[in-house]
Amino acid sequence: MILERLDQFMGRANAIYYASHDPFADFTTAAEVSQVFGELIGLWAALAWDHLGRPDPVLLVEAGPGRGTLMADALRAVGRAQPDFAAAARLHLIETSSRLRAAQAARLKQATWHHALDEVPAGPMILLANEFLDALPIRQFVRRSTGWTERYVATGGWAEQQVEPPALPRLPAVAEGQIIEVNEAARAFVTAVAQRLHTHAGVALFIDYGSERSGARDTLQAIADGQPVHPLSPAGSADLSAHVDFADLALVARAAGAVVQGPVTQRHFLLQLGLRERFERLAASATPEQASALRNAAARLVAAGQMGTLFKALAITSPHCPALAGFTEN
Numbered sequence: 001m002i003l004e005r006l007d008q009f010m011g012r013a014n015a016i017y018y019a020s021h022d023p024f025a026d027f028t029t030a031a032e033v034s035q036v037f038g039e040l041i042g043l044w045a046a047l048a049w050d051h052l053g054r055p056d057p058v059l060l061v062e063a064g065p066g067r068g069t070l071m072a073d074a075l076r077a078v079g080r081a082q083p084d085f086a087a088a089a090r091l092h093l094i095e096t097s098s099r100l101r102a103a104q105a106a107r108l109k110q111a112t113w114h115h116a117l118d119e120v121p122a123g124p125m126i127l128l129a130n131e132f133l134d135a136l137p138i139r140q141f142v143r144r145s146t147g148w149t150e151r152y153v154a155t156g157g158w159a160e161q162q163v164e165p166p167a168l169p170r171l172p173a174v175a176e177g178q179i180i181e182v183n184e185a186a187r188a189f190v191t192a193v194a195q196r197l198h199t200h201a202g203v204a205l206f207i208d209y210g211s212e213r214s215g216a217r218d219t220l221q222a223i224a225d226g227q228p229v230h231p232l233s234p235a236g237s238a239d240l241s242a243h244v245d246f247a248d249l250a251l252v253a254r255a256a257g258a259v260v261q262g263p264v265t266q267r268h269f270l271l272q273l274g275l276r277e278r279f280e281r282l283a284a285s286a287t288p289e290q291a292s293a294l295r296n297a298a299a300r301l302v303a304a305g306q307m308g309t310l311f312k313a314l315a316i317t318s319p320h321c322p323a324l325a326g327f328t329e330n
Contacts, residue, residue, distance in 0.1 A: 003152040003159055006220075007184065009235065010137035016236025018097040029131050030207070030266070030307060031070035034297040036282070038073025040273045041205070045074065045126050046082035047325050048203045049089075052318075055124035055201060056088035063094040063117070063189075064132035068104035071128075075108075092120050117192050125202035127193060133208050133249075134241040136185035138220065141165045143174045151179075153232060169214035169248040178216035181242060190249045190316065191256045197318040198257035204316040210244030212263050212312060219243035246314050253316045261315040261327040267308030269326040270301055 030037045049058055062071050071091070079086045091111045095101050101113055114120050140151040142160060149160035168180050193204045211217075222231045224238035231240060246263040253260050262269075279298040283291035302308035315324050
């Protein structure tokens with residue numbers, strides 16, 4: 001029987017999927033819900049740049065930019081409200097899919113593309129990553145009476161092998177049969193970002209679905225044609241993702257010398273940035289039908305029990321960075 005480690009299967013499956021599918025036919029990110037999301041992220045980046053001492057030039061980096069919607073909306077808002085930041089910013093996109101790069105290029109002609117963070121030049125940086133970490137491949141470990149096993153993908157389903165797991169998230173006692181997920185790729189990416197921010201002034205903003213606390217859970221999920229399917233569907237037929245463990249990544253960032261702000265819920269973050277006021281201004285000059293659509297989009301982004309609380313925002317900063325917009329208590 002041929003066994004494949006889960007993270008290897010997930011990485012291979014998503015590489016095939018993103019090379020052959022339009023992922024936004026299967027799911028909708030916050031940036032696709034409303035232009036206001038990207039506009040607020042752009043204005044947040046401009047405020048962060050001001051906190052950093054307005055370095056010129058500054059690298060404006062997005063990891064996993066999708067169709068380029070978020071960044072296009074962000075730059076439009078920045079160009080109107082913060083032209084100094086727009087002039088200082090040098091746009092860099094981290095994207096491995098040639099299909100998505102083509103879509104991004106249609107909207108972001110000034111960008112430079114990279115396959116990985118280590119290709120991005122050194123220097124002051126503001127990095128944005130919306131729904132990026134959730135697609136990175138995870139490993140799953142199961143607590144058994146004889147110790148830990150790791151889940152593998154086998155023909156026809158799951159298999160387990162006895163292992164000595166890597167460093168697990170900090171947890172209370174784990175009951176027999178419970179699953180612990182470890183995202184080594186996310187840990188590595190956050191470590192690399194934190195190391196850069198320890199050397200150069202900068203901030204990184206991660207927005208994704210996941211938990212503020214580490215816990216025992218199986219969050220692996222797959223979407224195909226807009227519907228949930230079995231995670232072990234044929235490789236490349238579905239988008240695979242897992243919830244982000246923000247507590248674990250915060251520990252990783254601190255260990256690499258960076259400072260962490262958050263996590264906070266997306267609802268808290270966006271409302272502090274003025275989402276409600278921005279939508280009301282747009283609605284004031286809209287038709288009744290347009291105003292209703294705008295308010296529905298706003299509600300979708302911040303609704304409790306949905307995107308508003310399932311999604312979290314986490315900022316990683318260089319030392320001595322002041323408190324950032326969206327992360328204060330009030």
